[in-house]
Amino acid sequence: MxxxxxxxxxxxxxxxxxxxxxxxxxxxxxxxxxxxxxNYFNDFSDQGISPESIGESETDEIGIFELEGNGTRMAMSTHAFHHHLESDPQKATEILISRATRKMLCFGAQPFAVSAFLYHIDFADPNGQFIASGAKKGLENAAAKFGLKISDRKIRFDHFSEHGPVPPTIIISIMAQVPEGENLIxxxxxxxxxxxxxxxxxxxxxxxxxxxxxxxxxxxxxxxxxxxxxxxxxxxxxxxxxxxxxxxxxxxxxxxxxxxxxxxxxxxxxxxxxxxxxxxxxxxxxxxxxxxxxxxxxxxxxxxxxxxxxxxxxxxxxxxxxxxxxxxxxxxxxxxxxxxxxxxxx
Structure with a gap:
């Protein structure tokens, strides 16, 4: 290597x-x-991460739940990305949302909403505004292209540098509706x-x-x-x-x-x-x-x-x-x- x-x-x-x-x-x-x-939240044991976990989940990182009362099934997944937010935040954000949307569609679910959280933006760095502005453009463009409503967007600034450099990261959540069982892929x-x-x-x-x-x-x-x-x-x-x-x-x-x-x-x-x-x-x-x-x-x-x-x-x-x-x-x-x-x- x-x-x-x-x-x-x-x-x-x-x-x-x-x-x-x-x-x-x-x-x-x-x-x-x-x-x-x-899925870390399904297992609070002290066992280490193992490649045995590859592909175990039939829903492949997508959580499914049923709304009480009407039987409607929903799906939700969360994704994060840190590559190149400092150099091309718009494209990086569009890639992240494209990946998340494509995964939902392969599952047979229809995505309809996205929320975004932009983390670790240096408040004192002039490039912070560039990252925030580019990520905003990427979020809005991808949402429009894929027919998604933007349900929420937040940004967290880092005011202190004692923790050392932390790469800017964008986290998005996608919500989708799951069709009838026989159409589930x-x-x-x-x-x-x-x-x-x-x-x-x-x-x-x-x-x-x-x-x-x-x-x-x-x-x-x-x-x-x-x-x-x-x-x-x-x-x-x-x-x-x-x-x-x-x-x-x-x-x-x-x-x-x-x-x-x-x-x-x-x-x-x-x-x-x-x-x-x-x-x-x-x-x-x-x-x-x-x-x-x-x-x-x-x-x-x-x-x-x-x-x-x-x-x-x-x-x-x-x-x-x-x-x-x-x-x-x-x-x-x-x-x-x-x-x-x-x-x-x-």
Missing amino acids: SNAVQTEKEFSIDMIPEPENLEEIVYSLMVNPNLSTI THSFKNKGNHIFVIGRSLDDINSSEYLEFYHGISESPLPAFNIEDEIAVQKAIKTLIGKKLIESASPVGKGGLFFTLLRAAIPNELGFDITPDAETRNDAFLFGESMGRLIVGVNPDKEDEFVDAMSEINVPFFTLGHVTKGEIRIDDQSLGYIDKMTVGS
């Missing part, structure tokens, strides 16, 4: 040699607690033999990824590739597919990139996946990059033709990634073992 640290202006993906041993990267990243789905793969598709474009981008930060030790790089109009198109596509009941699972490509998104989908039902990377994209960017605007969906073979027809009408980029296996994980004909090997103690 490299200990090199680059600055944002200097960094380019060309500085990172394309890796030959994907298995080494996978098992190095497995110990990264940021890639585990953990979760991230987990359902059946061996289901086909796996990627919706959205793959790019040679590893910026601000866990792979770049944790494996290569490069903590400063630009924000991941992001275009809010592409995000809107992808989010409309997932709503259409769920409405037509053409998919059995859906996951936004998130932390850890495509590979760890697949892993979180495979673990709950002890399934695996056999995939072929895009030949036009670097393997590390394809598998571990965290560029925006991508989804992974599982499709029953009986509905594949309908799925392809629907996607052709939607006119959003998509491609076949592979299929769900009984438990083996294969990348480009290379076996990484079985799903039970992907947890601590295996």
